[in-house]
Amino acid sequence: MSAPLVAIDPGHGGADSGAVGTLPPGTQTGLIPRIDPDGQTRIYEKDVTLDIAQRLNTYLQARGFPTIMTRTQDLAGGDVPYTTEGADLKARVDIANNAGARLFVSVHENSLSATSTGTETYHFYYSSPGARALALLVHQQVLAVLGLPDRGVKTAGFYVLRNTRMPAILLEGAFLSNPNDALLLADPNVRQRLAEAIGTGAVQYAEQGYDALYGQAQNLTPRYQVNAGAFRRLKDAKVRYRFVRRKGFEAVIRSEYHPKVRKYLFYVVAGKFVQFENAKDLRDRLRAKRIRANVAPVATKSRRVAASRDA
Numbered sequence: 001m002s003a004p005l006v007a008i009d010p011g012h013g014g015a016d017s018g019a020v021g022t023l024p025p026g027t028q029t030g031l032i033p034r035i036d037p038d039g040q041t042r043i044y045e046k047d048v049t050l051d052i053a054q055r056l057n058t059y060l061q062a063r064g065f066p067t068i069m070t071r072t073q074d075l076a077g078g079d080v081p082y083t084t085e086g087a088d089l090k091a092r093v094d095i096a097n098n099a100g101a102r103l104f105v106s107v108h109e110n111s112l113s114a115t116s117t118g119t120e121t122y123h124f125y126y127s128s129p130g131a132r133a134l135a136l137l138v139h140q141q142v143l144a145v146l147g148l149p150d151r152g153v154k155t156a157g158f159y160v161l162r163n164t165r166m167p168a169i170l171l172e173g174a175f176l177s178n179p180n181d182a183l184l185l186a187d188p189n190v191r192q193r194l195a196e197a198i199g200t201g202a203v204q205y206a207e208q209g210y211d212a213l214y215g216q217a218q219n220l221t222p223r224y225q226v227n228a229g230a231f232r233r234l235k236d237a238k239v240r241y242r243f244v245r246r247k248g249f250e251a252v253i254r255s256e257y258h259p260k261v262r263k264y265l266f267y268v269v270a271g272k273f274v275q276f277e278n279a280k281d282l283r284d285r286l287r288a289k290r291i292r293a294n295v296a297p298v299a300t301k302s303r304r305v306a307a308s309r310d311a
Helices: 045-062 085-099 129-146 179-185 188-207 210-214 234-246 276-288
Strands: 006-010 020-023 041-044 067-069 103-110 119-124 150-156 168-175 224-231 252-258 263-273 294-297 302-304
Touching (some): 006 045, 006 085, 020 179, 041 045, 045 103, 045 188, 067 085, 103 188, 119 129, 129 168, 129 188, 224 276, 234 252, 234 263, 263 276, 276 294
Parallel strands (some): 006 067, 006 103, 119 150
Antiparallel strands (some): 020 041, 119 168, 224 263, 252 263, 252 302
8 A cells, every 4th residue: 555645734823823722720731831811721722733733743654654744833834924814724725735645634623612512524515535535534533532422524615625636624623612622632642542543544544445546636627617697787796696695605706708699798606616516516506595507617718806705
């Protein structure tokens, strides 16, 4: 078995602390001490994820897996000072894509309420079967180690999932907003077991042959787009755009050449896809919300209309 290159992504970093938990005074974490001015002992997601990622890095390398980390310090992606969320996320994706990684694992911890608890793992809405397999394998291992409620393997459109060229997952191990979960993650031994659980899932993915099928970077040039309307007037496109957004879907307005009418029209584009089945799935979900939609080839003459950002 040729071990795949794994990109390990410790969530947050630098000025972006991520979720923040509260610990009993004097709790020893093995992490950078975080004490508020009012004396409260805190635990930061960015510290937890970096520690777990470093342990995961060691675990995988010891088993012959080449790895690359999107950050190795308390900084943004690429080990640079944090500026914006967009720049941070792009740097992480670029590191993995440019290195030719065949797996991407983003490590996070959750936050909601003081009673929220459990483990959940995400892959992209329209990911390959490889990403789904990786998410399930890692999720099962983490559940067994942490023993927290199973919140499921879910889909999402997180930037690092939709822009990576390889099977990618994002793990939310536990809730730092929950004092019990936070105290669990404060234990270095628990973080070690969590890192090993993630690593075991990645090793199983390779051993079971998923990497051979799905690990290589594919031609990700979109061939199909889902249109939620075409209009002669921009103001009419804006009305449809706002309607689509209110229904919970992403969209942009694009000016595209229509060969039959031999002129440019304003299209409300809800998504672009490599695979037809994924485009068809979005079309059907739009129609289920009473939004007219169709699948068409990606336009060859197209530009985004700036007004769609605040339409």
